[in-house]
Amino acid sequence: xxxxxxxxxxxxxxxxxxxxxxxxxxxxxxxxxxxxxxxxxxxxxxxxxxxxxxxxxxxxxxxxxxxxxxxxxxxxxxxxxxxxxxxxxxxxxxxxxxxxxxxxxxxxxxxxxxxxxxxxxxxxxxxxxxxxxxxxxxxxxxxxxxxxxxxxxxxxxxx
Amino acid sequence: xxxxxxxxxxxxxxxxxxxxxxxxxxxxxxxxxxxxxxxxxxxxxxxxxxxxxxxxxxxxxxxxxxxxxxxxxxxxxxxxxxxxxxxxxxxxxxxxxxxxxxxxxxxxxxxxxxxxxxxxxxxxxxxxxxxxxxxxxxxxxxxxxxxxxxxxxxxxxxxxxxxxxxxxxxxxxx
Numbered sequence: 499x500x501x502x503x504x505x506x507x508x509x510x511x512x513x514x515x516x517x518x519x520x521x522x523x524x525x526x527x528x529x530x531x532x533x534x535x536x537x538x539x540x541x542x543x544x545x546x547x548x549x550x551x552x553x554x555x556x557x558x559x560x561x562x563x564x565x566x567x568x569x570x571x572x573x574x575x576x577x578x579x580x581x582x583x584x585x586x587x588x589x590x591x592x593x594x595x596x597x598x599x600x601x602x603x604x605x606x607x608x609x610x611x612x613x614x615x616x617x618x619x620x621x622x623x624x625x626x627x628x629x630x631x632x633x634x635x636x637x638x639x640x641x642x643x644x645x646x647x648x649x650x651x652x653x654x655x656x657x
Numbered sequence: 658x659x660x661x662x663x664x665x666x667x668x669x670x671x672x673x674x675x676x677x678x679x680x681x682x683x684x685x686x687x688x689x690x691x692x693x694x695x696x697x698x699x700x701x702x703x704x705x706x707x708x709x710x711x712x713x714x715x716x717x718x719x720x721x722x723x724x725x726x727x728x729x730x731x732x733x734x735x736x737x738x739x740x741x742x743x744x745x746x747x748x749x750x751x752x753x754x755x756x757x758x759x760x761x762x763x764x765x766x767x768x769x770x771x772x773x774x775x776x777x778x779x780x781x782x783x784x785x786x787x788x789x790x791x792x793x794x795x796x797x798x799x800x801x802x803x804x805x806x807x808x809x810x811x812x813x814x815x816x817x818x819x820x821x822x823x824x825x826x827x828x829x830x831x
Contacts, residue, residue, distance in 0.1 A: 505812060512787065546769060547769055551766065552682040554678045560677060566699065566703055567706045
């Protein structure tokens with residue numbers, strides 16, 4: 499077996515090789531003086547690093563996180579409503595709508611008493627225009643039919 | 658996560674209590690500052706909460722969680738770099754405070770911490786995830802988005818650097 503690679507030695511010391519690979523490396527280290535020396539150095543470093551312990555006991559953040567998450571959740575629920583329905587805006591929106599309806603109703607009532615409010619009704623004209631009389635027609639719509647009939651006339655090409 | 662996706666806030670509490678130690682210790686080791694570490698921990702779990710409805714377990718939950726922590730730590734470091742502060746400064750502040758508290762008892766631990774903090778940023782993160790959070794180099798690759806070979810190289814250099822630093826430290830202590 500070749501010498502143990504640097505990364506494999508690190509993972510061997512950390513105990514993160516597969517069981518079969520771990521055994522192979524162990525056997526090699528036992529037999530190889532060079533790798534045995536490297537292994538001892540790696541173990542010393544590993545153990546020295548283990549002296550740096552971090553005590554998190556005084557840093558419980560669970561309550562703070564729950565409080566922030568609950569606040570974020572309620573904000574999110576509020577954001578889901580249409581803007582106008584959010585707390586605080588609804589009474590304002592309703593009072594504005596009521597004011598508009600009242601103003602329209604009052605304006606409508608007052609309109610009956612204004613000078614320009616009622617226009618005299620004009621009866622439709624009963625006089626037949628002279629150009630229709632000349633053609634012997636009663637209504638202007640008959641004029642359109644007359645033109646169309648003229649276009650469809652089979653003798654049109656002979657004229 | 659399924660309970661959390663249904664809006665059960667108590668489920669978030671369970672997740673936080675189960676994982677906050679590893680999130681806090683990782684962010685503290687990377688940032689060297691409890692205040693920032695707590696901020697990162699809070700933001701991490703709030704992101705978990707926000708993402709719960711769309712969460713699809715493609716990888717291990719802890720791998721996903723570490724990815725969030727690492728990204729937030731990167732953001733914090735960028736902010737700090739913009740503000741002109743360095744981790745070395747933050748570290749020495751912590752060291753100075755703790756020196757007065759329990760100098761002799763914690764001397765070795767503080768020197769180890771200082772040695773780790775002196776590593777280049779990527780080496781430091783790789784070694785923290787490997788030594789203290791129990792991730793293999795393959796898992797570190799998943800969490801950070803770096804290639805496996807890059808992680809291997811970072812770990813090899815980081816441990817070699819640390820060995821040199823800790824040997825000097827041992828001579829100093831003896």
